[in-house]
């Protein structure tokens with residue numbers, strides 16, 4: 001028997017907001033410049049670097065595969081950690097300028113879920129400070145409390161595509177995967193949520209449009225709004241018939257369908 005939907009679990013970067021190209025990428029470059037490094041992550045290169053989740057892990061990947069001539073300091077972990085601290089400070093400062101809005105439909109769905117008593121959690125590879133900055137900048141200073149748990153950054157050693165961050169969030173919320181739905185934007189994210197046995201709704205962005213989302217329940221261009229309809233890219237069109245945006249009624253209909261795969 002199908003279980004009642006109890007919680008929505010959200011990825012952050014790319015799902016709640018388009019943070020990567022104009023947020024994280026820019027902050028990495030500012031940190032590099034401040035440290036006197038001539039590294040520059042272009043929009044194109046950053047798309048390749050996104051293959052690895054986690055900012056510290058991404059910098060190591062860059063050194064291992066894209067900047068192999070760089071003479072790494074003996075304490076490479078300390079060096080990377082310091083760069084990452086600086087990057088996070090730049091990132092939160094960029095968010096404070098209010099330059100990165102939530103994606104279409106996100107605030108609407110969050111407010112509806114909250115109003116109707118659905119529980120919400122966050123499962124992201126991003127640093128907690130970056131999640132807090134995004135939420136408070138876009139939804140207000142108390143919006144962190146909308147979420148029962150904010151599972152972020154290094155709380156689990158194995159980042160997405162590993163299932164660990166979703167498993168950690170569900171354990172903290174005392175929920176099973178059949179009681180939840182995950183929201184993701186990337187292949188690594190969907191691998192992670194599906195490895196945690198979660199039905200997943202995907203909203204793509206420019207970096208992830210061509211990713212493989214097989215197994216996802218539904219793939220949309222964005223969550224849409226009543227005056228800005230979504231486009232269904234993959235999924236059971238009968239189930240979304242008549243819907244123009246991803247509201248709770250549609251999420252519950254999809255959950256009730258048993259999660260027919262795209």
Ligand code: XBP
Pocket residue numbers: 011012013014015020024052053054055056123124125126127130160189
């Ligand atoms: C996105 C990520 C993060 C950000 C950078 O994760 O992989 O690493 O790009 O953030 P998700 P940090 O989509 O799961 O939220 O530098 O703080 O790691």
Ligand code: MG
Pocket residue numbers: 011012013014015184185186189
């Ligand atoms: Mg993401």
